[in-house]
Amino acid sequence: MTFFAELARVNHPETEFVDRMGLIMERLGGTRTMGRLTAWLMICDPPDRSLTELAAELGVSKTAVSTLARQLGMSGMVERVPTSTREHRYRMADGGWAQVMRVQLAVLEQSLDTLDFGLSILGHDRSGQRSRVEDTRDYFAFILHDSDKMFERWKEYRESRLDVNP
Structure with a gap:
């Protein structure tokens, strides 16, 4: 068994x-x-x-x-x-989930160059192709924009919880 x-x-x-x-x-x-x-x-x-x-x-x-x-x-x-x-x-590991998120965000950051390249080969018209690539790039950039602040807030939150529950 x-x-x-x-x-x-x-x-x-x-x-x-x-x-x-x-x-x-x-x-x-x-x-x-x-x-x-x-x-x-x-x-x-x-x-x-x-x-x-x-x-x-x-x-x-x-x-x-x-x-x-x-x-x-x-x-x-x-x-x-x-x-x-x-x-x-x-x-x-302490903080393991936050580290996993950092790894995932690093992949998103690296993908911005690829998406920028995709936009450069599609030209400037607002075709469906360009719109889909722009939407993806904008979403990734939006997620990345506040990620440092999110990790700071997480650290503060975690420390406050540790102070309450030693």
């Missing part, structure tokens, strides 16, 4: 949380297992786990967990925990 099958029998709410986060991650463009992994790392105690433990606890292959941990590490969502052994251990 897998860890989660046993957990489902004993503590259904944790299993349900992990499974629900899997569905949310799918909606955000990730995989269900990626969502389950991040959810488990949010609530597991102790807060770090080895690849072997994660694979057993989630009922997936160690290779799948290793691949996802590497992807989530590159996005800033999880981090590798230093150990005195060769074992790789992972935990949720």
Whole structure:
């Protein structure tokens, strides 16, 4: 019996949380297992786990967990925990979701050059083609315009919550 099958029998709410986060991650463009992994790392105690433990606890292959941990590490969502052994251990990174958003915004920023190039090859008439490219470029630029302020507000909000809930 897998860890989660046993957990489902004993503590259904944790299993349900992990499974629900899997569905949310799918909606955000990730995989269900990626969502389950991040959810488990949010609530597991102790807060770090080895690849072997994660694979057993989630009922997936160690290779799948290793691949996802590497992807989530590159996005800033999880981090590798230093150990005195060769074992790789992972935990949720503080501010991980904000880092994921920064990565996504960097992609939007890079896409502005491509969209500007697209506009340059379409000429200046207001055809449907140009309008669709302009709309996309304007939307990306709009999102990027206040992103620094949004992160500042998030930092202030997060710090105020930490002051209230130490």
